[in-house]
Amino acid sequence: MIRALILAFVILALSPPAPAAHGDVREYHLTIAQSDVVINGTPRHAMTINGTVPGPVLRFTLGDEAVIHVHNTMKESTSLHWHGLLVPNDQDGVPLLTTPPIESGTTFTYRFPIKQTGTYWYHSHSGLQEQAGIYGALIIDEPPVAGVVPIREEVLLLSDWTDENPKEVxxxxxxxxxxxxxxxxxxxxxxxxxxxxxxxxxxxxxxxRMAPMDISDVAYDAFLVNGQSRINLAGAPGEKVRLRIINGSSATYFFVQFAQEKLEIVAADGMTVEPFSTPRVLMGIAETYDAIITIPGDGAYEFRATAQDGSGSASAFFGSGTVS
Ligand SMILES: [Cu+2]
Incomplete structure (x- = not known):
């Protein structure tokens, strides 16, 4: 009896630990600053995250623990809100409501479990800082499945840019x-x-006393995809690409379309949907869509996001060579 117990104990002690039910701790350091960024070839004053507009893409896997250190080097207080994420209330990043403001010169560490998958984004919830540049994409993957290789992805974060101080707007x-x-x-x-x-x-x-044309109230200086009005991305004939499209604008609805091709919508606001094909989608502010595109052939094919009032657009070209 005792010998059997000792044997059981030894076997237990030697057997490898069961794989953890949850993933890793994913840690990010984000520094928020007031600095110049080059948009469409011109330096402009912005509020930046790690020196850029938009900030870095934060990537997690379902089950991870997110640990995000936010260093505020600006003269004013700030915050980050995780748009669409299910987080404990005190990590939601709405200053003076759920989370204390991150005061000038201080660091706040957000910590929350990743309980969902899909395409999301984050932005400042302080004053008008989101309009000035404090926003970025947040993507959560399913845990990898053995033998399944996901198709290539591109995050396309749309936004509107003004050279005016947002307070003046x-x-x-x-x-x-x-x-x-x-x-x-x-x-x-x-x-x-x-x-x-x-x-x-x-x-x-x-x-x-309404504005004469009420589709969009502000005259913007530029519309952006990943921080520029025009970007080039890889693309091979016949290749399928999953676009993670985020409308991170302050006041702009966008029509999005891909060359003459259809978008196959597979997710909306982070949730998978029954796939359907459509030539274009009107995206409200803060909405996200996942769309699968197929590059039709040789050449460059244009993904275009057009402001609903027609006052401008931003484009991402897939592939190189002649624009089709
Ligand atoms: Cu939001």
Whole structure:
């Protein structure tokens, strides 16, 4: 009896530990600063994460423990909010509501378990800092399956850029003047309205004090994909690529499309959906879509995100050579 117990004990002691049910601790260091970034060839003043706009892609696997150290080198307080993630309330990053603000010159460490998969993003939840550049993609993978090689992926983070101080943008919007419509050249003329037989509609709108064209209120200086208006990515004829598209803009809905091809939508806001094909998608602010594209042939094929009001676009070209 005792010998059997000792034997059982020895076997237990020698057997390898069972694989952990949960993954690794994934640690990131993010430094938030006020610095210049080059957008479309021009240096512009921004708020950056690790020196760039957008910040780095944070990548996790289901079951990981996220440990994210945020160092604030700015003169003002900041925060990071994990958009769409299920996290403990005190890690949600909404200052003065769930998490204390990260004061100037201090570090805060966010710590939460990764309990879901899919395409998400993170952004400052302090004042108007998100408009100034504090945002990035956050991607969570399924644990790898033996023998399954996932297709290539590209994260496409869309955003809108203004050279104005975001506080000035807010001030212009609050005064209800026509500064942005004039800049976008969609300011209606009273004579044009009379000519079109729409004088009463013109007066009605004037009375309501609404902006003349209400699709988008701000005139932006650029629309961006991964921080530039035009980027080039690899692509081979026949290759399938999974796009993780994120609308990280402040005030812009985007129509997204891929050359003359269809997008096969496989996930929305991080959740897998029954796949369907569509020529284009209108993405609201903060929405994410996963779309599979097939590069049709030789040459460069354009993924384009067009601002809903038609005032500009951002493009990612897949493949090289002649644009098809
Ligand atoms: Cu958000």
């Amino acid at each position: 807010m001030r212009a919007l609050m005064t209800g003047n026509d500064w942005y419509p004039i800049r976008k050249k969609n300011f209606p003329s009273i004579f044009g309205a009379i000519e079109a037989g729409a004088f009463s509609e013109y007066l009605q709108r004037e009375w309501s």
